[in-house]
Amino acid sequence: GDREGAFQHFKGAVTVTQTMVRETIRQIRQRCPSVTCIVSPYEADAQLCYLAQTGQVDFVVTEDSDLLVFGCTRVMFKYNKHTGTGDYIVRDLDSPSAGCLHGMSPNQFRDTCIISGCDYAQSVSGIGLKTAAKLVRQGGDAAGAVSLLMESPKYSAKVPDGYMGLVERAQLTFRHQTVYDTVNRCLRPMTEIPSRTRERIHAHTSECGTYFLGPLYEADIAQKVAGGEADARTLGPIADILSADPTESMSLFQTPPPPPLPAHLSEGSLYGIECTSGDEEGTVKVLKARVGGHSCEGRDTSTQSRDVIRITGLEKELHATRKRERDLALRLRDMMQREREWQAEREQLLAEISTLKADRATEIESSQVPDGVHQRQRRKNTPSISQQLPRPPMFFSGSRDRQETVSPDMTDSGVPMTNRTFIVRSALTGLILTVKPSLFRRGNLRNWTVEMQPRDPSNIGQVFVYNRDHTISTWVNTGYVLDAKGGHGGNGSVVQLYPRHTNPNQVWEFEDGAIVCGTPERRVLDVQGNKAKPGTRVIIWNRHNRPNQRWSVEYVTEDCDTVT
Known part of the structure; x- marks a missing residue:
C-alpha cells in the first residue's frame, strides 16, 4: 500500500x-x-x-x-x-x-x-x-x-x-x-x-x-x-x-x-x-x-x-489542517450572516415593489382612456421616447480624447446631471456596464456582481441614475448603488450592487474620462484583465488611463413598459 x-x-x-x-x-x-x-x-x-x-x-x-x-x-x-x-x-x-x-x-x-x-x-x-x-x-x-x-x-x-x-x-x-x-x-x-x-x-x-x-x-x-x-x-x-x-x-x-x-x-x-x-x-x-x-x-x-x-x-500538516478548519468555520458564519441580510433586503424590496404596483394601478384607474383602450396597450404601439430623441454627445470621442463640448444635460465639467437615466459604455470594448437581466426576478436582485455586456435596450440592469449624494444607483431601485466590495477600496476590489449607505466606497466622481471611487486612494473603475469579452468583471484599480479605465456616458429615457 x-x-x-x-x-x-x-x-x-x-x-x-x-x-x-x-x-x-x-x-x-x-x-x-x-x-x-x-x-x-x-x-x-x-x-x-x-x-x-x-x-x-x-x-x-x-x-x-x-x-x-x-x-x-x-x-x-x-x-x-x-x-x-x-x-x-x-x-x-x-x-x-x-x-x-x-x-x-x-x-x-x-x-x-x-x-x-x-x-x-x-x-x-x-x-x-x-x-x-x-x-x-x-x-x-x-x-x-x-x-x-x-x-x-x-x-x-x-x-x-x-x-x-x-x-x-x-x-x-x-x-x-x-x-x-x-x-x-x-x-x-x-x-x-x-x-x-x-x-x-x-x-x-x-x-x-x-x-x-x-x-x-x-x-x-x-x-x-x-x-x-x-x-x-x-x-x-x-x-x-x-x-x-x-x-x-x-x-x-x-x-x-x-x-x-x-x-x-x-x-x-x-x-x-x-x-x-x-x-x-x-x-x-x-x-x-x-x-x-x-x-x-x-x-x-x-x-x-x-x-x-x-x-x-x-507536524506542519496538522497545523495547516487546524487553520483550514478555523477558516471554514469563519466563512460559514459569514455566509449565514449574509444570507440573513439578503433575506431582509428581499422582503424590503418586495414591499417596495408592491407599493409601486399599487400606485401605478391607482394612476391608471384615475386616467381617462379613450374608447376603453388600456393605456398600457396604447403605449406599447408608440415608439420609445429614447428612440425619438437624438443621441446626445458622449464624454469622449472615438479617439478617446475629451470633447470640447458637453451635452446640455451635463454640467459644465462634463459630469452627468443628477436624477437622469444613463448607460455607461467602456472605451475599450464598447460594452455596457451591466447587472445581468437573469439576476433580476420580479424586481428582486439575486446577485450583486457588475460586469460588461452588449447594449440591450430592454435590459434594466444597464440603466443607472447619478444621485445628488454622488452615488450611482440602478434605475429600477435607487436603494442599491455601485459599491467597491469590502469597504476599503483595495486594488482588485470587485464592483458590486449593494444597499445604499454612502460610505466612501459608494461615492463616485466623473473625472476626465475616468469614474473615480471616493476612497482615499482614488482608484478608478477598471475592466478586469484588460479583456474585451462579454461577462468580464468590473473592479477598481490604480489609475493608469489605459482604454480599460476610460468610459463614456449616454443618456436614455426608458419607457417603463418596454423594460423587462
Whole structure:
C-alpha cells in the first residue's frame, strides 16, 4: 500500500495537548534546573526568530521553513537525534547558491515567499517560487507583483477576491507579530510598527486594527504564560508544573524516564518551547542555543547533541489542517450572516415593489382612456421616447480624447446631471456596464456582481441614475448603488450592487474620462484583465488611463413598459 501516505495520516492523528506540554516542561526543570523553558504567547516561529535576532540563541532547530521568512538567518533542518547532525542553513541572499533569490533584499525575499504561498496567504494556482521571484523583481514589491498578476491574461482569472489584502496582512504578520520580550519581561511586536503603518491599518482594515498580530496583555500575565504558569489560550492559571504527579508522565508517554543530562549541559544551556496559541493542541519545537556556556557554531557538537532532549511536536500538516478548519468555520458564519441580510433586503424590496404596483394601478384607474383602450396597450404601439430623441454627445470621442463640448444635460465639467437615466459604455470594448437581466426576478436582485455586456435596450440592469449624494444607483431601485466590495477600496476590489449607505466606497466622481471611487486612494473603475469579452468583471484599480479605465456616458429615457 501507500506507506508514505499512511505515515502522513498517522502523523495527522497525533495531538499535542497542554498536559503533554506541561509534563515536558516539568521533566526538563526537574532533571536540569538550569535549562530555561519559554512558552510563546502566540506563533512560536516569531518568538524563535526574535530570540535569534536579539542574539539570545545561535541558531534554531526546526522543520518549518517559515523561520527564514520571519527573518531568522541561521536554521538547522532535518535534525537527526541518532547522529546529532542536520542541514545547517544560513540565509545569504548575496550568495550565488541562492538561485532565483540571488541579489534580493530581505523585503523582496519575504514578498517572494508570500506570493509563492505561505500559511497566511495561499498562492495563486500555477505560481511557484521562481515565478514569484520573477514577479517581485519586475514589480519591485508584493503590491507590484499582485498588479502584474491581475493584468496578466494567464493568471488574472485565478486571483481570488481580496488577494491583495491577504498579502498585506501576511507582510504585517511576518514583521510585527507579538512576542515575549525576555529582557523587559513583557509582550512587544517582533519589530516596532511605524505610526503611518498603524494608521493605515486602522483606516483600511475591516478587523479590529492590529488584533490579528496578537493583543498585548499585562506584563504579569505575560510572565506567567512564558513560564508555563498560565494557559497561553485562556490566560488562566494551570496546575503547578513542579508539583504535578510524577507518575503522570508514564501514562502520557509509556516510556521510562530519560537518563540524567551529562555535566556539560548543567549550565548555560537554553531551550525554547513553542506553544502556538489558538490551537487546542499547540505545536512543540526545541531549539538548542549554547552548550556549557560556549557557542556551538564552528565546532562539532554531534556528541553533545545526542544528549539533548528531543520533544516531538505536531507536524506542519496538522497545523495547516487546524487553520483550514478555523477558516471554514469563519466563512460559514459569514455566509449565514449574509444570507440573513439578503433575506431582509428581499422582503424590503418586495414591499417596495408592491407599493409601486399599487400606485401605478391607482394612476391608471384615475386616467381617462379613450374608447376603453388600456393605456398600457396604447403605449406599447408608440415608439420609445429614447428612440425619438437624438443621441446626445458622449464624454469622449472615438479617439478617446475629451470633447470640447458637453451635452446640455451635463454640467459644465462634463459630469452627468443628477436624477437622469444613463448607460455607461467602456472605451475599450464598447460594452455596457451591466447587472445581468437573469439576476433580476420580479424586481428582486439575486446577485450583486457588475460586469460588461452588449447594449440591450430592454435590459434594466444597464440603466443607472447619478444621485445628488454622488452615488450611482440602478434605475429600477435607487436603494442599491455601485459599491467597491469590502469597504476599503483595495486594488482588485470587485464592483458590486449593494444597499445604499454612502460610505466612501459608494461615492463616485466623473473625472476626465475616468469614474473615480471616493476612497482615499482614488482608484478608478477598471475592466478586469484588460479583456474585451462579454461577462468580464468590473473592479477598481490604480489609475493608469489605459482604454480599460476610460468610459463614456449616454443618456436614455426608458419607457417603463418596454423594460423587462
